[in-house]
Amino acid sequence: MNILTILGSPRKKGNTAGALDMVEQELSGWHQVERLALASVKVNGCLGCEACQKVTDRPGCVQKDDAVAVFERMMAADAVNKTVIPFCTTPDALGEDARTAARKLAGDISGVLRQ
Numbered sequence: 324m325n326i327l328t329i330l331g332s333p334r335k336k337g338n339t340a341g342a343l344d345m346v347e348q349e350l351s352g353w354h355q356v357e358r359l360a361l362a363s364v365k366v367n368g369c370l371g372c373e374a375c376q377k378v379t380d381r382p383g384c385v386q387k388d389d390a391v392a393v394f395e396r397m398m399a400a401d402a403v404n405k406t407v408i409p410f411c412t413t414p415d416a417l418g419e420d421a422r423t424a425a426r427k428l429a430g431d432i433s434g435v436l437r438q
């Protein structure tokens with residue numbers, strides 16, 4: 324399987340990265356593993372304009388950021404492992420960015436992601 328791991332910590336060499344290293348090491352014995360560090364991509368917050376909801380055949384976000392590229396890498400993988408850390412009991416900002424990337428897509432496509 325092609326597995327995409329998503330590092331949700333802003334620290335690329337922090338505790339989360341260390342834990343993810345161990346997971347990836349185990350997985351790489353059987354699978355093709357590729358990591359995406361959310362700290363390396365730019366996903367702007369949702370503007371709430373709802374333009375994306377009017378487009379059903381492609382990602383319809385009006386913002387030109389990396390959200391679509393993140394989404395396409397997730398869709399190309401057979402499995403996705405997202406590792407997010409708690410900051411004040413909720414996912415940190417980058418973890419929220421990943422959720423925003425999914426939300427910012429057209430209704431049909433984001434429905435696939437929720438499955």
Ligand SMILES: Cc1cc2nc3c(=O)[nH]c(=O)nc-3n(C[C@H](O)[C@H](O)[C@H](O)COP(=O)(O)O)c2cc1C
Binds near residue numbers: 412
């Ligand atoms: C601002 C801030 C808030 C945090 N809030 C929580 C929390 O609510 N619950 C928790 O278990 N850990 C919390 N932590 C601890 C981090 O999740 C923990 O240190 C984590 O290992 C940091 O990951 P990193 O090394 O990849 O940056 C918080 C850390 C920071 C800096």
